[in-house]
Amino acid sequence: MIRYYIKIAWRSLIKRKFYSVLNISGLAIAIACSLFLYLYISFHLSFDTYHVKSSTTYRVVNELLLEETLYEKGGSMAMYKALKRGLSRVTDAALMLDSYSFTVTVNNGSKTEKRFKEDRNVALVSPEWFKMFSYSWIAGNPAQLNAPNTVSITRKQAIKYFGNVNPIGKTIVFDNRQPVKVVGLIDDKPGNTDLKAGMYVSLSSLKNLYPDISNDFFTDWGWINSTTSIYLSITDKKSKREVESAIADLAKVHMGGNSKYYKFRLQPLADVHFDSQYGGATQKPLLITLTIIGILILIIASVNYINLSIAQQAKRSIEIGMRKVLGGTSKQLFIQFMTETLLTNCLAMLIAVGLVVLVLPSANQFLFAQEPLLLISYNGISIFLGILFILLITLSGFYPAFVLSKINVFKDLKNETQSLKAGFLRKILVVIQNSVAQTLIICTLIMVLQVRFLKHTDMGFNRNAVVLIPLPDSAELKKDFLRKKLEAMPHVQTFSFCFKSPSSENDRGGSVHFDNRPDWETWPARSAIGDTSYVKSFGLQIIAGRNIRESKTTHEYLINEKMVYKLGLKDPDDVIGKPLIAGELDEQKGIIVGVVKDFNTKSLIKPVEPVLIASFPDLFSTLAVKLKGQDLQEAISGIRKSWEEIYPQEVFDYQFLDDQIANLYRKEDLQQKVILLAASVAIIISCLGLLGLVSLVTLQRTKEIGIRKVLGASVTSIITLLSKDFIKLIFIAITIASPLSWFFMNKWLQNFAYRIEVQWWVFALAAILAVMIALITISFQAIKAALANPVKSLRME
Incomplete structure (x- = not known):
């Protein structure tokens, strides 16, 4: 009997080819779109859920409770050591120092060494890291990372450096000075993770990689920054509040009165990817919106099917009437029409899956280039398609089948249908x-x-034809030589040695103390670090006072209009000559010498913030060059040539400011x-x-x-x-x-x-x-x- 229903349904689809093609096409496009949305949503919901301890793993984050709350995803080395010593309900504590950039030198057996610029692809991790998070080890084991000057690398990184040669035992040199031995090979991580380093260096190597690092970094609880991530594994989810309370008590002991400005809390690992306050890559409201859109598209396709089915009621009424006269029951007719719906949806489903398979590579290249979609779980896709299939049959098939099977037999033979109601x-x-x-x-x-x-x-600064070049640690030794080379280049209009560009996401921020007032200000100020050419290179406008001057004995500050307003003053001239202490800059005291027009230090999603500009040469990590002329690539080639002459052992890398924005x-x-x-x-x-x-x-x-x-x-x-x-x-x-x-x-x-x-x-x-x-x-x-x-x-x- 089932074969009979399928046979009749197939004949019906062939008989009405035009409408069958329209129905199948509409449903196939809707299913393909919904499948794409499902892949996107499920991909992001799966981030870091594959770790065995993911349900009880938390990241320590904090809120800096000023007039405007600042959200900091990092902790401090001293805090990690205190938590590691033991808290009830905490089973493990792990630390990752990430977002570091190095010039990596390798010798893969060839006559010449190869150098690579690794930007944010290197992480220093504590020994507990691989206990807390799941990694597949091809060679070596986590215990070998306890020793200083050791590194484990992913398979992708190993091929990049050494080709098909076994990397175990090979030496990698960081920043042309510190050799590190490869002791482990890790399988490549899936795309659904925010822990994306390709190289894991032992935490005990930190002092060797950064010999000038301050001792306060290891001992001061207040040395909190976004690159120091602390993760805790706790006994169960119910212990979260208890652990947060214990951290707060420790903060009071180690931070004294400053602890009142900090609120430490535990962020579930599953929320790391979605919390935009702490730099999450995606927002859950977007996923909810896409879910609603997917449902609406399926409803539109189902409405099409219902509409065309009911619209054909007049044409099919005689066929239905004849079937009833010959003994067909409403139940049999209902099954017949549902079989047609079933067959239509089956064909649409097959076409949709084929479309997704064909289009997915192109979609990843042009639409999801930052985070390509992966087929995370074939079982999950099968379950989704099964549920979708049932929903579509119910949505698109039940009502037309019910209506058509209930048509009055006498009206059917006269071709008299309930056209008004259907219309x-x-x-x-x-x-x-x-x-x-x-x-x-x-x-x-x-x-x-x-x-x-x-x-x-306009963000308040010049962003056209400005190229940003990361500076090596050795830049200070040959900076004057580089300066003379740049000054002689016809394509260079001006340049500045600075920490980052004005719009960098890696800005610095903290409270300030103004004009010997009794208390520190209760709002944060962003710090822009650059030399005397910083203002000219980025086209900032000084509206009061003068530009800063570089000095080894005194510090000078420029502030923006917003900061004048936040200080409770109206006239920019009123701040000129007043003392200022910048908390973020090691509480260095200086004099305000000028005021610049407001400019944005973040995207225009957020309002203008108070900003101070100062010159701290030790923090310079970027060379910003304002180019002139039409041929920018020729200008870049000239800078590259001079760079390779001055820094032959450093990799030349650059980014245009407008691309960064x-x-x-x-x-x-x-x-x-x-x-x-x-x-x-x-x-x-x-x-x-x-x-x-x-x-x-x-x-x-x-x-x-x-x-x-x-x-x-x-x-x-x-x-x-x-x-x-x-x-x-x-x-x-x-x-x-x-x-x-x-x-x-x-x-x-x-x-x-x-x-x-x-x-x-x-x-x-x-x-x-x-x-x-x-x-x-x-x-x-x-x-x-x-x-x-x-x-x-x-x-x-």
Whole structure:
């Protein structure tokens, strides 16, 4: 019997090829899009969940409780040592010092040495690290990393350095001075991890790698920074509050009165990837939004199927009536129609999976380049597709099968159907699916405008044709020689030795003490470190006082307008000559010599912050060069040549400042692209449904069109006749979508300190696009009907 139902269902699909193709295409596109969204969502939800102890592993983070709370993901070496000595409920404590950059020299057996610039790919880890986190060891073991000057590397890193040669026992030289022995080979980590170092150096090597490091780094609890990550493994989740309380008690002992400014808490490992306050790469609200979009796209595709199935009711009513006269029951008819739905969804599912397999590599290259999607779990995908299959059959098949199987037999044979009721339902469904599509169109337009606004709005400093070059530790010895070379280059306008660019995510911040006031200020100030050319190189504007001068005996500070305001003063001249102590800069006392116009130190998602500019040569780690002329690559080549002459053992690396700034908005860029993709899919599915409905309506009104043409109706009037009802529905959908999208996007825009005002023309443009797309879709069939021979039309029954 099942074979009979499948056979009849297949014949029915073949008989109505055009509508079958529309239904299968719409469902396949919707399933493929939903599968992409599932891969994206499940990929991000799986971050670092593969570690055996992931459910009881926490990262120590802290909140600096000033006027504005600062969120710090790091701890201090002294804190790690105290926690390691033992707290009840803490089973393990591990430390990672990450985000370090080195020049790595290797000799893989060839005559010449090879050098590599490793930026944020090297981590120093404590011996407990590999007990807490799951790694697959190909050679060696974690115990060998207890010794100083040892390193374990991943398979990818080993191939990069040594090719197919066994790396165990090989020597790697860091920064041309410190040899380190390879004692372990680790299998490459999966993509779903935030612990992405390719080299793990023993923590006991720290003093050798950084011989000038201060002793306070090892003993002072207050030496907290974002590169020092402390992870704890606790007995169970219920112990979290108890451990947090114990850390707070330790802080009071070791930090004294300063402990009142710090709130230490434990962040679950599963939340590390999502907490944007501590630098999380993704936000859970985005995943929720994408889930809703995936569901809406499936609903649109299901609405298409329902609409086309019910619209064919008139054509199939005689077939249904004949089956009932010949003894067919409503139950048998229901099973028959559900079998058709089952077969349609099976074909759509197969096509969708094929589409995803074909498109995934390209999607990873162009859409998810930062974090390529992986097929994490085939079992998970199978379960998702199974659930999706059941939902689609229920959504798209149950109602049409129920309606068609219940048609009155006498009306069926007379071809009299409940057209009014069916027609009203079709209109509602058309409005629903077009409302969803147009809401996505409007949201996409607003996102594109906002991201464009962020990327092109003036940040208060010059960012064009500025190249950033990381400086080696040996730069200070030959800095004057490099300076003379740069001054002689025709393509170099100006340059500055500094810590980072004004917009760097690696800025420094802390409280300040102004003009011998009794207390420190209760708000944080960002520190921009650079030489006397810093202001000129980045185009900062001094509005009061003068520029800083470099001196080995005294310190001078520039501050911005925002900091003047936060100090409770109105006139920038009032701060000139006043003393200032910068807490972040080892509480160095200096004199304020000038005020600069406000500039942004972070992305425009956040407002302007108080900033001080000072010259601390020991902290210089970047060379910023402002280029001139049209041929920037020629200028880069000239700098590279001089660099290789001065630092023959260092790797030349660079990044343009505008690229660094664009990278600040990578989350918003991805969000915009994903929503645009979803909107495009929704539009395509809606158009397929509209095309099918217009085709059916045209078929039902063939004789009417023929009579109108005989009576002198023009092609334009026929097109208007067939399209006007649908255009009315499109306008109703626009009326619904506009306030909905305005509400959602206004809430989204509240996340940005700098944002666009949503203008009326955005909704007008969306409406014009929707109507144009609908007209193009409708005209495809309407013109065909209008140009048909009226004699043939009048012969049709």
